[in-house]
Amino acid sequence: MEEPRETFSTSEGHGGEIVVETHVVESTESASHVHLACSRQHCAFPLDGDALCVWSTQDPSHQPLILRGHHRPVTAVAFGNAHPLLLCSASRDRVMMWNLGECREKMLDGQPPRGTVLHTLLGEVLCLRLSPDDRVAAVCAGERILMLDTELKQVCGLSGFSGFETSVWLWDGCSHLGPGASCRQREARVPRPGVLPFPLAQGVQFSQSRRALVELGRHRGPVTAAEFCPWQTHVIISASADRSFKVWDRRKGSLIHSSSVLTASSLLSLVLDPGSQQLVAGSADGQLWVFSLAEGHHYRCVTRVDLRKQRDTFSTRKLSSCPEDSRLPPTKEEVEETLPVLSLAPCECELNASCLWIGSSAGLFIFNLANFELEAVLHFKEFGSLSIQVAGSCAMMSRPCGRKAFCLLSALFGKKIALLEVDLAALLRSQPRPGMGARLSVLPSSGVLPTSPLYFGPIEETSAKLAPQKRSAARAIVKDQPLVFHSKVASSGYTAAPRVTMFSPKTNVQNDGKRPSKCKNSYRCKDYPLESPLPSKLSRQLAVSHDQAAVHCVQYSAGDGQRLACGLANHLSLVFSADLTGTPAVFSGHSGAVSTVCWSHDGRWLLSASQDGTLRVWSARRQELALCLGKDMFPRPVRSAQFYYLDAFILLSSGPEFQLLKCHISTGKDDVRRYKQKSRCTPVLKLPTTEAVEVTSLSAVNEFYSYLVLAAGRNRTLEVFDLNAGRSAALLAGVHSRPIHQICQNKGSSFATQHPQAYHLFATTATGDGVKLWDMRTLRCERRFEGHPNRCHPCGIAWSPCGRYVACGAEDRHAYLYETSSSTFSRRLAGHSDTVMAVAFSPSAVQDLAGGRRLIRSRECLLHTTAHGHAGTSERPTAVSSTCAVRFL
Numbered sequence: 001m002e003e004p005r006e007t008f009s010t011s012e013g014h015g016g017e018i019v020v021e022t023h024v025v026e027s028t029e030s031a032s033h034v035h036l037a038c039s040r041q042h043c044a045f046p047l048d049g050d051a052l053c054v055w056s057t058q059d060p061s062h063q064p065l066i067l068r069g070h071h072r073p074v075t076a077v078a079f080g081n082a083h084p085l086l087l088c089s090a091s092r093d094r095v096m097m098w099n100l101g102e103c104r105e106k107m108l109d110g111q112p113p114r115g116t117v118l119h120t121l122l123g124e125v126l127c128l129r130l131s132p133d134d135r136v137a138a139v140c141a142g143e144r145i146l147m148l149d150t151e152l153k154q155v156c157g158l159s160g161f162s163g164f165e166t167s168v169w170l171w172d173g174c175s176h177l178g179p180g181a182s183c184r185q186r187e188a189r190v191p192r193p194g195v196l197p198f199p200l201a202q203g204v205q206f207s208q209s210r211r212a213l214v215e216l217g218r219h220r221g222p223v224t225a226a227e228f229c230p231w232q233t234h235v236i237i238s239a240s241a242d243r244s245f246k247v248w249d250r251r252k253g254s255l256i257h258s259s260s261v262l263t264a265s266s267l268l269s270l271v272l273d274p275g276s277q278q279l280v281a282g283s284a285d286g287q288l289w290v291f292s293l294a295e296g297h298h299y300r301c302v303t304r305v306d307l308r309k310q311r312d313t314f315s316t317r318k319l320s321s322c323p324e325d326s327r328l329p330p331t332k333e334e335v336e337e338t339l340p341v342l343s344l345a346p347c348e349c350e351l352n353a354s355c356l357w358i359g360s361s362a363g364l365f366i367f368n369l370a371n372f373e374l375e376a377v378l379h380f381k382e383f384g385s386l387s388i389q390v391a392g393s394c395a396m397m398s399r400p401c402g403r404k405a406f407c408l409l410s411a412l413f414g415k416k417i418a419l420l421e422v423d424l425a426a427l428l429r430s431q432p433r434p435g436m437g438a439r440l441s442v443l444p445s446s447g448v449l450p451t452s453p454l455y456f457g458p459i460e461e462t463s464a465k466l467a468p469q470k471r472s473a474a475r476a477i478v479k480d481q482p483l484v485f486h487s488k489v490a491s492s493g494y495t496a497a498p499r500v501t502m503f504s505p506k507t508n509v510q511n512d513g514k515r516p517s518k519c520k521n522s523y524r525c526k527d528y529p530l531e532s533p534l535p536s537k538l539s540r541q542l543a544v545s546h547d548q549a550a551v552h553c554v555q556y557s558a559g560d561g562q563r564l565a566c567g568l569a570n571h572l573s574l575v576f577s578a579d580l581t582g583t584p585a586v587f588s589g590h591s592g593a594v595s596t597v598c599w600s601h602d603g604r605w606l607l608s609a610s611q612d613g614t615l616r617v618w619s620a621r622r623q624e625l626a627l628c629l630g631k632d633m634f635p636r637p638v639r640s641a642q643f644y645y646l647d648a649f650i651l652l653s654s655g656p657e658f659q660l661l662k663c664h665i666s667t668g669k670d671d672v673r674r675y676k677q678k679s680r681c682t683p684v685l686k687l688p689t690t691e692a693v694e695v696t697s698l699s700a701v702n703e704f705y706s707y708l709v710l711a712a713g714r715n716r717t718l719e720v721f722d723l724n725a726g727r728s729a730a731l732l733a734g735v736h737s738r739p740i741h742q743i744c745q746n747k748g749s750s751f752a753t754q755h756p757q758a759y760h761l762f763a764t765t766a767t768g769d770g771v772k773l774w775d776m777r778t779l780r781c782e783r784r785f786e787g788h789p790n791r792c793h794p795c796g797i798a799w800s801p802c803g804r805y806v807a808c809g810a811e812d813r814h815a816y817l818y819e820t821s822s823s824t825f826s827r828r829l830a831g832h833s834d835t836v837m838a839v840a841f842s843p844s845a846v847q848d849l850a851g852g853r854r855l856i857r858s859r860e861c862l863l864h865t866t867a868h869g870h871a872g873t874s875e876r877p878t879a880v881s882s883t884c885a886v887r888f889l
Helices: 100-108 183-188 307-321 424-429 468-476 518-522 756-760
Strands: 019-026 042-047 051-056 065-068 074-079 086-091 094-099 115-120 125-130 136-141 144-149 204-206 214-218 223-228 235-240 245-249 254-258 267-273 278-283 287-292 301-306 343-347 355-359 363-368 373-379 391-398 404-411 416-423 537-545 551-556 563-568 572-577 585-588 594-599 605-610 615-619 624-629 638-644 649-654 657-664 680-688 695-699 708-713 718-722 727-732 740-745 761-766 771-775 780-785 797-799 805-809 815-819 825-829 836-841 847-851 854-858 862-868 881-888
Touching: 042 074, 042 086, 042 404, 042 416, 051 074, 051 086, 065 100, 086 125, 086 136, 094 100, 094 136, 115 144, 136 223, 136 235, 144 223, 214 245, 235 267, 267 343, 278 343, 301 307, 307 363, 307 373, 343 391, 355 391, 355 404, 373 424, 416 424, 537 563, 537 572, 551 594, 551 836, 563 594, 572 594, 572 605, 594 638, 605 638, 615 649, 638 695, 649 695, 657 695, 695 740, 708 740, 740 797, 756 761, 761 797, 771 805, 797 836, 805 836
Parallel strands: 074 125, 115 204, 125 223, 223 267
Antiparallel strands: 019 416, 042 051, 051 065, 074 086, 086 094, 094 115, 125 136, 136 144, 144 214, 223 235, 235 245, 245 254, 267 278, 278 287, 287 301, 343 355, 355 363, 363 373, 391 404, 404 416, 537 881, 551 563, 563 572, 572 585, 594 605, 605 615, 615 624, 638 649, 649 657, 657 680, 695 708, 708 718, 718 727, 740 761, 761 771, 771 780, 797 805, 805 815, 815 825, 836 862, 847 854, 862 881
């Protein structure tokens, strides 16, 4: 055995010690396709074919332990999970169990370590696993899955020897008894002799494990991996070269679930994550499949990940984060390498998420189970002094503290075996972390700067008003003015006193409080329950248009949630009551499809943007146009528009820039000049994107004061602007595989109080790339939702007022609801006949809503729109008719 050697990082940008090669040995037989084993204290591998070598990971200078007992090459090794630590090994001739504590003591006493033979002549074993309590060993021999009991008593006496003959008598009196045989039958059975086809090895003892042999079932190909379920100990999952996995009940010996063919290559590895209750399977062609094993999910597929694409995306992100001078030119002669998933193991690191180690022939990867992205990449070729550059098999293990990890490798082209110690903290520091230095916050931590476009200036003291006597005297003076001077045109006469008393309200009406007004009662809503369950029942469905028009956008009124605005493809905007009853208010005036509707915070104004290039502000109470901004103000059509800074500004995007407008909307009414627009709009700020690309989506918080604005570009970038400083604060490249079509922030509700840190969350969605959940403080993707089909249409998303759920539309005529703490959908709402284009949560609390002939008390209301036929994109709507549906509890 060679002396341990240290390996340091030599790649550019990597500082400090990342990898240390603590052990390396060259065997006489190759172990490139053997299942290796690595635990927190030891690692084990076959040495010279039929021997086992055990290294200590706690003390590299510790003398290695050599175990001999097999006569054929060892093909699989596995450690136990309980105390004392057990080691199970398998070859074609036998399956053996070793107690490492006893083996170490015997080696120190100068005696050969002894192991126990569990079974013999099972064939080629490709995988071994011990149950969480080490009482059962799962042996994957060919296409079979065999369960062996490891707690049976060992045979104390051996007889039948005559001289130096090589046969041995095995006393197995119960091997032919059925499972229902009684104890008396077992005792009365006469022992029978057996002959072993190999000489008895020194220090080997046998057990009666043949009577505990149980065969669960068969695959259509060799079984390559098996895992016991940590939260259901009676369940074992196996993967095979037939490209499928099976779920078994080992106590009943029955099959629970069998998957379909997943990929074109064999499945090589499995791992179960107890936190998320997910199964991850890796294949020989570099594909990762994630399935949910939670109760009620029926083994649904959460996502599929291509390891090569993830590695390329990660490398691109790493290259873009490096300085221009330090970038290496691409090599044209680089050979495309394969990335088979050789092994999977839990990774305990400093990241606040469940992570996995992925061992491949080219290197090691840290995979995040929350956002399904790579957190770190370690290529063997970047460390030239490593003994193994291409691995044939590997096993990984992380220590509980999350600072160190160990990786046992066997060479693919050679006979070397090496043990690597990886510094996780140094490895994660060496990886690119876009946006980590921004330290942005949606909640403002300081006042508005005098140079900020959001600054209104100091509040000036108003001068003292005139005395009432002087004002009345001034009004008494009759001026010689023309008739049209007056702002109000009366029906008859100007000299007569105004008949105010005729229309004066009654002030002597006494109210006993038993019958409050209906209007006031509608606004008396309780606090929104943060632990509210998900919507489930369809309460009302309404066709909003009889012609060929699709619903592009929906939004509840922010202040009270009593009204619902819809933007249609037939140039109209409709405002319904929240329960979809009564006659809707119609706002007409656009000449193109309405792409955006937005309520002001106080609910007085409704903003609509259209593909005709105009922006209109409507009076929601009078159903009149208050402000119209035409094409002369915007170089390109308005893609996104909203009220901002508690209705102090209008924020919109047009082309490669977004604009901040200060609007004065007049509430006065002049009968003579009623057709003259009295409202005015003043541009305050115009900010282009860093790369001068078209803005596809825009978002900012209007419910409270916030300085940050999020903008998505056509080139798949996400940029954060700080309007207090009037500049760009952060830029993220390659956020999705396609341009983002909606950014949705967790803005909360007037009826709910969330934790302040929850307002830093926001979601983005792109066609064909699912929904991503981000944290503004770190600008990291914290979670990813991909359970809904969305390949062609820009389906919308929405946050629930409690901040626990994210809803999205889908192309399979369903609306999906995701819990922010889970990667798979919690509920799927049916009832539509085509693609669900937009979704919206009601911001109000408990409501009494009419559903058919009875009242349904609702805690949470989700509205989603669809179009019968093909809804199309926002540029070319091709719907036949549109419907709205409200779901309640």
